[in-house]
Each structure stands twice: as structure tokens, then as C-alpha cells.
Amino acid sequence: EAGVAQSPRYKIIEKRQSVAFWCNPISGHATLYWYQQILGQGPKLLIQFQNNGVVDDSQLPKDRFSAERLKGVDSTLKIQPAKLEDSAVYLCASRMGTSDTQYFGPGTRLTVL
Amino acid sequence: AQSVTQLGSHVSVSEGALVLLRCNYSSSVPPYLFWYVQYPNQGLQLLLKYTSAATLVKGINGFEAEFKKSETSFHLTKPSAHMSDAAEYFCAVPRWGDMRFGAGTRLTVKP
Numbered sequence: 001e002a003g004v005a006q007s008p009r010y011k012i013i014e015k016r017q018s019v020a021f022w023c024n025p026i027s028g029h030a031t032l033y034w035y036q037q038i039l040g041q042g043p044k045l046l047i048q049f050q051n052n053g054v055v056d057d058s059q060l061p062k063d064r065f066s067a068e069r070l071k072g073v074d075s076t077l078k079i080q081p082a083k084l085e086d087s088a089v090y091l092c093a094s095r096m097g098t099s100d101t102q103y104f105g106p107g108t109r110l111t112v113l
Numbered sequence: 114a115q116s117v118t119q120l121g122s123h124v125s126v127s128e129g130a131l132v133l134l135r136c137n138y139s140s141s142v143p144p145y146l147f148w149y150v151q152y153p154n155q156g157l158q159l160l161l162k163y164t165s166a167a168t169l170v171k172g173i174n175g176f177e178a179e180f181k182k183s184e185t186s187f188h189l190t191k192p193s194a195h196m197s198d199a200a201e202y203f204c205a206v207p208r209w210g211d212m213r214f215g216a217g218t219r220l221t222v223k224p
Contacts (some may be wrong), residue, residue, distance in 0.1 A: 004156070031168055033211065040122075042203050042214030043157070056211060100145045100207045104156035
């Protein structure tokens with residue numbers, strides 16, 4: 001079974017630029033999550049999708065972050081414009097509807113200069 | 114709200130020594146508890162999961178964790194550390210369909 005795929009693995013941008021991350025969850029997993037992991041901290045939820053609908057985006061800084069999952073499969077997270085404090089690893093995870101176990105992708109490490 | 118607290122941001126052990134990583138959950142008994150491991154430059158990998166079926170849970174790579182209601186704890190142990198165990202370990206509890214993570218414990222294994 002293929003795992004959660006994410007790309008790119010690494011991205012370096014300057015502040016005020018835009019960036020987008022892509023995630024393809026495990027096949028059949030209806031729930032998809034985006035987490036932000038700042039160095040030295042545990043992951044923090046940004047947004048949760050159930051199929052193509054948003055379940056929870058209360059922690060998403062909506063003035064600069066956006067995310068979509070148009071067809072209920074893969075998802076894109078965008079930051080526009082980026083700030084220095086956005087430097088982090090962005091993790092995507094997916095879950096089957098009947099399970100509490102989340103499966104994580106390798107993450108995208110973003111550095112904002 | 115359910116949460117977990119990991120005691121000790123860094124733990125250092127010698128190869129072959131006992132590994133003990135501490136996690137305490139908030140007062141109400143959670144239905145599930147998780148330990149995840151994160152190797153450098155990688156995502157999180159599930160180590161083990163508590164589901165209330167058994168208080169002692171065995172995971173991958175020789176790790177196990179014991180759920181103790183009286184101590185509100187779910188500490189992770191391994192009898193003999195290996196160099197390949199060096200990583201960041203996260204305790205986590207599900208909450209309303211999402212996962213709340215502790216701050217993590219970085220395990221260093223000395224030769």
C-alpha cells in the first residue's frame with residue numbers, strides 16, 4: 001500500500017513570496033489533515049478535510065494560508081505572502097473513516113529568508 | 114479538552130541501556146493514545162496505539178508502553194537502546210477527529 005505522498009520535500013523562498021505544497025493521501029482515506037511543525041515543537045493542526053469539505057480550519061491563518069481538496073483526493077496548501085515565522089515542516093496526514101490512526105507523509109520543509 | 118504532556122524535551126542514554134520516555138494525559142481517560150516516532154527529515158511513523166483492550170501495548174522496533182490510569186501516564190519504554198533509535202518521539206491523543214501532540218522528546222543514543 002502506497003503511503004502519503006508530499007511534494008516538494010524542501011522549499012526555500014524569500015519573505016512575501018508565495019509557495020504551494022501538494023499532498024496525495026492513502027487511497028480510500030476520506031480524511032486529510034495539514035499540520036505545521038515548527039522546529040522543536042509537536043505538529044499543530046492547520047486544517048482538516050472530510051472528502052472535499054472542510055471540517056476544521058480554526059487554526060489556519062486565513063489572511064495568508066489557504067487550502068483546497070477539490071475532488072476529495074489530493075490537496076494543496078498555499079501560503080501567500082510568506083513570513084519568516086512560517087518556516088516549518090508542513091506535514092500531511094490521512095485517515096480512514098473508521099479508524100483513529102493517522103498516517104503521515106514525509107513533510108515539506110519550508111525555509112523563509 | 115484532551116491533551117498530553119511529555120516530560121523531558123531531551124533524553125540521552127547509552128547503547129544497550131533502558132529507554133524511558135514519559136507522557137501524561139489530561140485527567141479524563143482517553144479512548145486512544147498514540148506514540149509516534151520521527152526520524153531526521155522524515156514524517157511521523159506510528160510506533161504503537163493504546164485502545165483500552167490491554168494496558169500494556171507492544172509496538173514496532175521493540176518499544177512498548179503501559180497505560181496507568183492511577184498515574185494518568187502512558188510512558189514509552191525499550192529494554193535496550195540501539196543507535197538507530199535516535200529520533201524524536203511524540204505522544205498524541207485524538208480529539209474530535211484530529212490529533213493533539215505533545216511537544217516531543219528527542220532521544221540521543223551514545224555509543
